[in-house]
Amino acid sequence: xxxxxxxxxxxxxxxxxxxxxxxxxxxxxxxxxxxxxxxxxxxxxxxxxxxxxxxxxxxxxxxxxxxxxxxxxxxxxxxxxxxxxxxxxxxxxxxxxxxxxxxxxxxxxxxxxxx
Amino acid sequence: xxxxxxxxxxxxxxxxxxxxxxxxxxxxxxxxxxxxxxxxxxxxxxxxxxxxxxxxxxxxxxxxxxxxxxxxxxxxxxxxxxxxxxxxxxxxxxxxxxxxxxxxxxxxxxxxx
Numbered sequence: 001x002x003x004x005x006x007x008x009x010x011x012x013x014x015x016x017x018x019x020x021x022x023x024x025x026x027x028x029x030x031x032x033x034x035x036x037x038x039x040x041x042x043x044x045x046x047x048x049x050x051x052x053x054x055x056x057x058x059x060x061x062x063x064x065x066x067x068x069x070x071x072x073x074x075x076x077x078x079x080x081x082x083x084x085x086x087x088x089x090x091x092x093x094x095x096x097x098x099x100x101x102x103x104x105x106x107x108x109x110x111x112x113x114x115x
Numbered sequence: 116x117x118x119x120x121x122x123x124x125x126x127x128x129x130x131x132x133x134x135x136x137x138x139x140x141x142x143x144x145x146x147x148x149x150x151x152x153x154x155x156x157x158x159x160x161x162x163x164x165x166x167x168x169x170x171x172x173x174x175x176x177x178x179x180x181x182x183x184x185x186x187x188x189x190x191x192x193x194x195x196x197x198x199x200x201x202x203x204x205x206x207x208x209x210x211x212x213x214x215x216x217x218x219x220x221x222x223x224x225x226x227x228x
Contacts, residue, residue, distance in 0.1 A: 009155065034216075043119070043205060043219035044158075090157055102173070103217065105150075105157030 002095040006106035021076040023091030032094035117142035119220035130198040138206030147189040200227040
């Protein structure tokens with residue numbers, strides 16, 4: 001079975017602080033993983049994706065994520081957050097269902113960056 | 116670049132009413148998707164379509180119909196709106212399927228009185 005768990009519904013950090021948003025996945029096959037961000041009143045935007053190779057992938061706006069097969073995790077990180085990073089972040093697993101590909105979303109983590 | 120347009124932005128309906136949401140994309144993508152987003156939850160797939168006139172059911176298809184009459188458009192119908200229902204419906208598209216990146220529209224916010 002495929003599933004994604006984001007254990008932290010809300011995270012608050014101070015501007016300039018480092019950030020880690022946690023994601024655990026369950027996949028019966030090779031996991032393809034994404035992080036999407038949703039700003040208020042907007043659609044989802046892709047931050048980064050992992051298919052294979054180097055377990056640390058770089059994304060837009062200074063975000064990166066590290067894939068760990070042993071821990072079934074795909075945590076998102078940023079060295080120094082900005083107030084504009086306040087948004088909801090979704091960890092997403094891509095899996096094959098009936099010969100076609102489907103995305104499984106975590107429940108999201110709402111990030112608030114305080115001045 | 117391209118864009119996904121969803122209409123209407125806000126939709127208020129009555130219990131039992133049939134409601135239609137529309138999605139247009141100018142990416143020339145083959146595959147389109149409809150997701151439902153409830154407050155505090157991730158997205159759940161309602162329907163997807165891999166090409167014109169194709170329809171595939173997702174996990175949440177009961178209570179919905181979909182239509183893909185043109186490559187660029189994908190409509191979703193709530194067959195009988197449920198009282199006090201409140202959700203955001205997001206449309207997405209991708210070049211094909213597989214692990215291709217999905218691009219999302221801004222959403223239609225539904226409220227049923």
